[in-house]
Amino acid sequence: MDLRLPRVFLHGLLPVAVLFGGAATLPSRAQGSSDAGSKGAQVYCFMRGAGNNHQVSWDAAYALIKRQSASLFKTSPEHGAVMITEAVVQNPGTYPDCGRFLGYLYAKPQADAGSATSPDSPRPSSGMTREQRYSY
Numbered sequence: 001m002d003l004r005l006p007r008v009f010l011h012g013l014l015p016v017a018v019l020f021g022g023a024a025t026l027p028s029r030a031q032g033s034s035d036a037g038s039k040g041a042q043v044y045c046f047m048r049g050a051g052n053n054h055q056v057s058w059d060a061a062y063a064l065i066k067r068q069s070a071s072l073f074k075t076s077p078e079h080g081a082v083m084i085t086e087a088v089v090q091n092p093g094t095y096p097d098c099g100r101f102l103g104y105l106y107a108k109p110q111a112d113a114g115s116a117t118s119p120d121s122p123r124p125s126s127g128m129t130r131e132q133r134y135s136y
Helices: 007-012 029-049 054-068 077-090 099-105
Strands: none
Touching (some): 029 054, 077 099
16 A cells, blocks of 8 residues: 655645645736726726816726735836726726726826926926825
């Protein structure tokens, strides 16, 4: 009678898939990312369609994306904008008339003639410094 342990038990280690009941039960990063992007797109498009301005809609959608993302790392604002865009482009019927708002996700704030040009100075459109904007 052979009492050797199966290969998965060698060296006292179990593969992660065995510990969690198989790889199918583990959420994939891509799935979590697309879910967060879809939810962010829902919030952004609904708020814009209801008459809210870009900044308010973006702040709400980005906050949701940061909390819903399955990644170990925080989602950057640039990646959040891409996630919303991908969700809208992949399902245009789900987000009717939202395509006209997507450009605002990528628009650079216009500097006033009298504003300072320092990278740390507040931007006229948001009133935030560079450090505040990226302090996620």
